[in-house]
Amino acid sequence: MYLRFISRVFSAMAGPRPVVMSGPSGAGKSTLLKKLLKEFDGVFGFSVSHTTRSPRPGEENGKDYHYVTREVMQAAIAKGEFIENAEFSGNMYGTSKAAVQAVQAKNLICILDIDMQGVNNIKRTDLNPIYVSIQPPSMETLEKRLRDRKTESEESLQKRLRAAKVDMEISKEPGLFDVLIVNDDLDLAYGKLKDALLEEIQKVRDTNKS
Ligand SMILES: Nc1nc2c(ncn2[C@@H]2O[C@H](COP(=O)(O)OP(=O)(O)O)[C@@H](O)[C@H]2O)c(=O)[nH]1
Ligand SMILES: Nc1ncnc2c1ncn2[C@@H]1O[C@H](COP(=O)(O)OP(=O)(O)O)[C@@H](O)[C@H]1O
Numbered sequence: 001m002y003l004r005f006i007s008r009v010f011s012a013m014a015g016p017r018p019v020v021m022s023g024p025s026g027a028g029k030s031t032l033l034k035k036l037l038k039e040f041d042g043v044f045g046f047s048v049s050h051t052t053r054s055p056r057p058g059e060e061n062g063k064d065y066h067y068v069t070r071e072v073m074q075a076a077i078a079k080g081e082f083i084e085n086a087e088f089s090g091n092m093y094g095t096s097k098a099a100v101q102a103v104q105a106k107n108l109i110c111i112l113d114i115d116m117q118g119v120n121n122i123k124r125t126d127l128n129p130i131y132v133s134i135q136p137p138s139m140e141t142l143e144k145r146l147r148d149r150k151t152e153s154e155e156s157l158q159k160r161l162r163a164a165k166v167d168m169e170i171s172k173e174p175g176l177f178d179v180l181i182v183n184d185d186l187d188l189a190y191g192k193l194k195d196a197l198l199e200e201i202q203k204v205r206d207t208n209k210s
Contacts, residue, residue: 016204018047018100018110018127019197022119023134023171024164025089026146028183029113032134035190036111036197043204045103047112050076053091056151066096084114084121089159093118100127107208109200116167119176132196133177135168137184 021029037044050066050073061067068076073092077085085094095112103110112129114122119131136142142164146157171177179196183189194201 015104015107016109016200016207018104018112018129019044019200020112020114020119020122020129020131021134022114022116022131022167022177024136024142024167025160026142026149026164027134027136028145028186028189029134031186032183032190032193033111033113036193040201042208043109043201044111045106045108047095047099047103047110049093049095049099049113050082050085051091051093053089053093066099083125083127084118086115086117086121088115088117089156089163095122107204109197109204115163116170130179130197130200131177132193133171133180134189135171135180135182136164137182139164139168141184 021033023029033044033046037046048062048064048066050068052068052070052073053065055061055065055067059065070092073085073094076082076096077094081096081098082094083097083100085092087093093115095114095118100110100112110129112118112122122129136145139161143157143161146152146160152160171180179192181189181192181196
């Protein structure tokens with residue numbers, strides 16, 4: 001208990017509290033966090049995960065993800081370079097220690113976009129983030145958005161929808177998330193996200209001013 005308290009104090013000294021954004025694929029996490037990174041330049045920084053999935057058109061290596069092979073990723077995990085990692089829809093995803101450190105070294109609020117397995121694993125670390133769940137208004141809307149995004153094959157889409165059902169059930173568990181946002185109207189959802197993070201945003205602005 002005491003050790004946990006001490007480590008919390010030290011992690012607080014390391015910089016502002018990170019933000020974990022989770023929720024079903026297609027719920028709107030990337031859309032919302034990109035708006036946040038744009039509006040609050042110099043406040044938030046994105047933790048660039050590693051993945052074995054292929055880049056989508058428009059995605060950039062080192063910016064959206066570090067795109068690696070399964071062999072490279074497994075070797076890096078074995079060397080202890082990752083805070084957490086998971087298998088999602090047939091691919092590996094993971095947050096490296098370096099990804100989070102790179103953001104925290106700049107005294108920015110580190111945003112992690114991770115799945116539910118990642119949330120459970122991060123809960124066992126000393127990262128002490130604010131947990132935000134982004135949820136779609138319904139399964140029907142989620143499916144429509146994923147189809148309209150035109151990034152997935154039918155097989156990948158079905159895998160994502162199956163995972164989404166589980167995600168939407170688990171997310172209701174009391175205490176799992178600090179904030180739960182239903183992304184129906186984008187501007188309203190973005191407003192709620194900003195409200196939830198206002199205190200941390202102010203802290204970073206105050207610190208970086210002085
Ligand atoms: N555990 C974990 N999940 C991740 C990580 N990076 C991305 N994800 C999750 O992997 C899932 C699939 O991501 P992606 O392939 O980009 O598809 P999208 O969510 O449909 O845009 C999403 O739920 C992400 O939140 C990571 O580093 N760790
Ligand atoms: N509130 C919203 N209303 C309508 N479309 C949305 C909304 N939020 C996101 N979208 C669209 O839905 C799709 C999925 O959003 P995305 O941000 O890629 O989700 P995620 O990162 O959670 O997988 C994208 O094509 C995005 O433009």
